[in-house]
Amino acid sequence: MIKYCKTCLLPxxxxxxxxxxxxxxxxxxxxxxxxxxxxxxxxxxxxxxxFVKLIEKIKKINAPNYDVCVPVSGGKDSISQVSHLLNKQLRILCINIDYGIKTEIGKKNLECISQMGANLLIYRPDLIIHKKIMKIALEKYGDPDLMSHCLLHALPIRIAIQKKIPLVLLGENAAYEYSGSKSYNEKEMSLKWFKHYASNSGITPKKFSRENKIPYRYLKAYDLPSDDELKKTQPVFCSYFFKWSSEKNLIIAKKFGFKPLKKNSEGTYRNYVGIDEKINRIHQYIKLLKFGYGRATDHACEDIRNKKISRTKGILLVKKYDRVKLSNYYINDFLKFIGITRKKFNRILSKYTNYKIWKKNDKKLIIRKNNFN
Ligand SMILES: [Zn+2]
Incomplete structure (x- = not known):
């Protein structure tokens, strides 16, 4: 049986x-x-x-194109990252990697970036290759976003190196914020960090290339450059310099025009996360089937730690929102995007369902005894 944290609800x-x-x-x-x-x-x-000293140092370099690069999704966190750089006479290049299915609200929120005093570059990968990669990632590893996460982390750093940008301001350090693991550099992204936290389950772009016979040169954009190359820029985590908080980021982002949804997003009770893109919901749903917890658990854990809600209230929220079925709003566009049938998709979902955690009752999936003790 799954064990849960005594303070929050992480399994x-x-x-x-x-x-x-x-x-x-x-x-x-x-x-x-x-x-x-x-x-x-x-x-x-x-x-x-x-941070102030770092920015002064960067400005003195007088880089040829831009001073700092920020990978952005258009979500509340990325808008808040950019806000830390404003009014400092910096030339900011934000990079958005648009690899999937953007929602209308996502497109609008991304527009906030260029309105706030930063340049915005939208990069759309070769979708013939990317969809092929996504399909393999879904079928073989149960995560359509497996390589997309790598692309999101690696490509802005590669572009920064190519454009001779001396600093990259990343978001939160997931190793510290969500796993509490201190065996990584807290301030800077390293290859070791990338292997664990960008490439889930240790499937690096090199490994993916080998296992699926896709020449590595097509996957290079998905991978961090060598340690020597990495030294040509400095990828630092915003969460090292400023206390990371979803709530605070939301307040900042709203000041710059960020709009949340009118109601909660599917799979959680919050209305301001995972709203800019559709494939992430598929990734989150399969995570629920594999590990027995979803987005509402992540959010409840954060709120419990911040003492916004009690653990008992968290359990109620998880029961109500975490296990909501994946709706056609996400499925239909996704299937069309990667070109597989509904039947095949259902087979994949079933393949990745952990039946030690779930049981089938009248065709409905029900979680096995789950007492949150
Ligand atoms: Zn905990």
Whole structure:
């Protein structure tokens, strides 16, 4: 049976999760440390000063094209990342990788970026190759976004190197924020980090190329360059310098015109996450089938840690929103996009359903005994 964190609701099935001896997950322990005012291992004022100094140093380089590059989705987090760079006489290049099916609200929110004082480059990958990769990723690894995540992380860094941009401002460091793992550089992205947190389940673009006989030169854009090449720019996490908070990012993004949905997004109770693109919902739904937890769990855990809701309330939210069935709004466009039949898609869903976690009752999937203890 799945074990859950005693403080939040993260399950033992979450990849890379670790618990301490009293059953509390590392993400909760990291959050507690991060937010302790006394004896905190992080001095946020010092970190902010470090950021100011870094920006001054970057400006002095007087790079030929832009001073800083920011990978953006048009979501609340990316708008907040850009906001930290404004009014500093910087030439900012934001890069949006548009690899899937953008929603109308997603397109509108992306427009905020160029209105706020930054340049925006939209990159659309070769969709013949990308759809082929997505199809293999879905069928063979149960995650259509497997390589897309790599592309999102690697390509802006590659472009920064090509354009001689000395700094890349990334979002949150997932190793620290969601897994509480401290065995990575907290400030900068490294190859080691990329292998674990961009390429899920350790399937790197090189491995994907080998296992599926797609020449690596087509997958190069999906992969981080060598350590030596990486030294030509500096990819830093925003969450190192500024305390990362979804709620705070939302407030900042709204000031720049970001609009949430009128109602919650499918699979969670929040109305402002995962709204710009459709394939992520498929990725999240298969995650639910594989590991027994979905987006509402992620969000409830965050809200519990921030003491916005109680653990009991979190359980109610998870029961109500996490296990909602994947709707045709997402399925139809996705199937058309990658070109597979509904029957085949259902077979894939069934293949990736962990029947130790789920059972079938009258064709409906029901989670097995789940007491959140
Ligand atoms: Zn926890």
């Amino acid at each position: 033992s099935t979450k990849p890379y999760i670790k618990f301490d001896t009293s059953g509390i997950c590392k993400a909760c322990l990291f959050h507690k440390e991060k937010n302790q005012i006394k004896n905190s291992f992080i001095n946020w004022r010092e970190r902010k000063n470090e």
